[in-house]
Amino acid sequence: MEFAFTEEQAMIAETAKAFFAENATSERTRKAMANDGVDRELWANFCTELGLSGVGIDEALGGAGLGMVEFAIIAEAAGAQVAAVPMLGLAMVARALAAGGSDAQKAEWLPKLISGEAIAACEGMPSLDFDGATLTGVIDPVPHGAVADLFVFVSPQGAWIVRADAPGVAITAHTTMDQTRPFARVTLDKAAAEPLADAGAAIAAIHQGGWICLAAEALGGAQACLDRTVAYAKERIQFGRPIGSFQAYKHRLADMMIEIEQARSAVYWAACAADEGAEDAAMALHAAKSFCADTYFMCAGNMIQLHGGIGFTWEHDAHLFFKRARSIQTMLGNGNMHREQVAMMVLGEAA
């Protein structure tokens, strides 16, 4: 039984954790929130100095090799600080290119994405109108849509690359509840679009990268909510005792930990199953996305409640976790959708 981090994986975890804890501070994240939602210096450092942006992408394609387990470790660390970085777009688009792009598409975009020179965003729509050269439709909302240089849009009919600066692309930034990953509306009016060579493979890679990224982020965020609330519970005195000594309080913290440990199993089951091509890999992805999102929201809600009034203030970081958690719950399919996929696997289609 080796369902535990290897030494190398433990080292990556330590490095990534330290990097985000030190650099993705509340102050810097809030600065990004007041701007366009990206801490560009942080992202540049992550991509170049730390060199972890290519994890999970083949070395032959300019990536750093390794797999989804290592990628999840990094996304978990970023999520723990609600870091304002375009990691989700990278997770989906770089994988889509690697799995379904042509050689020219890979060569043009992967180095720029991995170096942080270009920011990517990705979104799916029930239908988009492709005429063989251009794409028309409204895609709304697109996470990090206003800062992206490159989009991959998918619909059941295919998957396409669209440059943000192409004629016919109009981007309107939304004021978004989660300011660490704000949305934009992208309107395409006969915008130049390049189909990805293998749309099926690209979409599968987008699902894998996106769901694991969000699940791991949620795990990191949930654990941070617990850690920060535990610290507060030990400090804060009421009725002459630390509030963490009251069972009504500590039991909620215990409940958070019970969910988080399951979420941890879910993330690393999904990541491992993806890397190994295990037969339960598809179920693992749906399980991880739905379970971790719910866990994060439960923990972030508890964080506010257990901090009392201060937890409801703008000044405290609790709302950063809470809003990110809410956002993740709906993003890339809500819990009911993912659980229905699991239900299909065990019960078949509903009559």
Next chain:
Amino acid sequence: MKLGFSRAEEDFRAECAAWLKGQMAGEFADIKGITTLTAKAERRKEWEQQLAAHKWSCIGWPEEWGGRNASLAQQVIFAEEYARAGVPGRVNHIGIELAGPTILAFGTDEQKKRFLPGIAAGQTIFCQGFSEPDAGSDLASVRTKARLEGDKWVVNGQKIWTSLAHISDWIFVVSRSEEGSKGPKGLTFLMMPLDQPGIDVRGIKQINGDAEFNETFFTDATCPADSLIGAVGGGWQIAMGLLAFERGVSTLGQQMGFRNELDAIIAAAKANGSANDPLIRQRIAKAEIGLRLMRYGALRMLSNTDHSKIDGAALTYKIQWATWRRNLGELAMDVLGQMGEVTDNPEYEWDMLPNLFLFSRSDTIYGGTNQIQRNMIAERALGLPREPRGDV
């Protein structure tokens, strides 16, 4: 990080699976699939002797005491295959999993020679005398008294929830040997034969109509002076050491039973059309996800080789499975509908799913209630301060 077991471990799995399957298809076919703890107890004792004869009784023990020195992974695999083959649970699981390892760790050479061969061979069945009517969650407040008189201990008091005491041979008893002592001090851990005039075992009928639990009364009951494990007054350390032997070996086997229960619900839902109800579908999906996460959680716990510090994640396992299973029982009744509340057995015996619904109410109580589990997680894993304790 890897999901599965090694090649050698899978070979071991194939070996035990083949043997167990053969037994359940042959000489012991009549006990295959029994899920209650009490049914056909005599035949099950014979089965456990058969296990011992083939060295499958206590594979984690050292070879000199009838074991195979099996690794943790092998023990887990064996437990999983044992359950998969439909073999009923061990009548002597307290002996094999708790009493034996306790004697191995803390007993004298003489005690090892006296007890271990019988436990391994399935001939000495043990039960556990911990809880009392006034010492449940607060185990350290036991009042059953033991005093040394010449060459024997004389014990008076009452134990409760002594599972399977009515079919056991021996009981280990946490007793208060120091007059006037309180809490974990002044306790002594004794091994007592049940077959004596001073011990009276009375069954307790449970909400599902079965009677696995007992009250065990001690009225000048005796055992020889050398029946204690550890030191006089050192019983609490032994009791705590004993509870630590549960290192999760049985988890995957237990989950195999849960798998069967969930499969029965899935089959029932498909058969009666409730599989088309979107809310039932969501709940079945949640149950499926929960069961898978339990498995991978257990594998994470078992893969952790650092035993120098508390494994916080492992502390969450009991409440996780107990709560999952209680929810599963409720889901079963919603799937079955009103006829789930009807049995065609005039003795008030229930099929698997209604029995699951009733029995699972005990899962969140025995072995530490959900509330005690939350205290343990909060205090031991999260390091939160204890709630001040009363002095009554």
